[in-house]
Amino acid sequence: MIKFTATTASDGQRSHQPDSPLSLTANNQQNDSLTPIMQLAENLYAHLWQGQDNNCNTYLISNCLDQGKHLVIDPGHMKTQGSDEPALEMLLKGIQGDGLDPAAIGMIVLTHCHPDHIEAAGFFQSRLKTRIAIHRAEAELYEQMGGIADLILDEGDLILGYENPVTLNIFHSPGHSPGHITIYWAAAKTLIAGDLIFYRSTGRTDLPGGSLPQMKESIKRLSELNIEWLLCGHAYGNPGVIEGKEEVQDNFHFLAQQLMF
Ligand SMILES: [Zn+2]
Secondary structure, X not given: OOOOOOOXXXXXXXXXXXOOOOOOOOOOOOOHHHOOEEEEEOOEEEEOOOXXXXXXXXXXXXXXXXXXXXXXXXXXXXXXXXXXXXXXXXXXXXXXXXXXXXXXXXXXXXXXXXXXXXXXXXXXXXXXXXXXXXXHHHHHHHHHOOOOOOEEEOOEEEXXXXXXXXXXXXXXXXXXXXXXXXXXXXXXXXXXXXXXXXXXXXXXXXXXXXXXXXXXXXXXXXXXXXXXXXXXXXXXXXXXXXXXXXXXXXXXXXXXXXXXX
């Protein structure tokens, strides 16, 4: 099991070591309200974090890998820091609630290497042989934090599956962190934005490797895409899902004015 003990790039919070291995069986005693299930489109699911402590939103594209396996973007914390909310347990339960088998998660793509996005990745990798993908410019930090990447991403197309291939466009979108990526699924007009773009705000640029000029450039490029669903890494100002082309464009215009680009 991967252990996360480093604190290098957290959002100002300390990463912690995972506890004993978690069961894949859902625990019905847990609070159901923590992970509302949201199916956005065919094969696209959002698990929007609503706990008290910080944790990221997780997104899932189902049946996009061979043998009907699924892709997860940013699995989040094992347990939250502060109240020890069972973040991973809730995610697993949410996935089961979608009618999907967590054991069929074949790949995890990490938007960037902050503990609130990556911590649970090692659980899937060690227990389920899930492959982990991260951008080249984030891979060294991921290793320093105890992670092992199976696939190094560069900007370009990531083509998943053979039978019904799904093409994701990986954009290198630095600003919040040096190797931050955003993931554009053109066929679903969906952008998974990690911690780059939120509703009426952006990710922090004051963390190690952050850069405001890079963030402006990253956001500007993405504003030209045809987006119906903009899926944010956190629920700041709204649940984390910006829906509809008009809303998405409004949000880009707002950010352009705020950031002056
Ligand atoms: Zn972050």
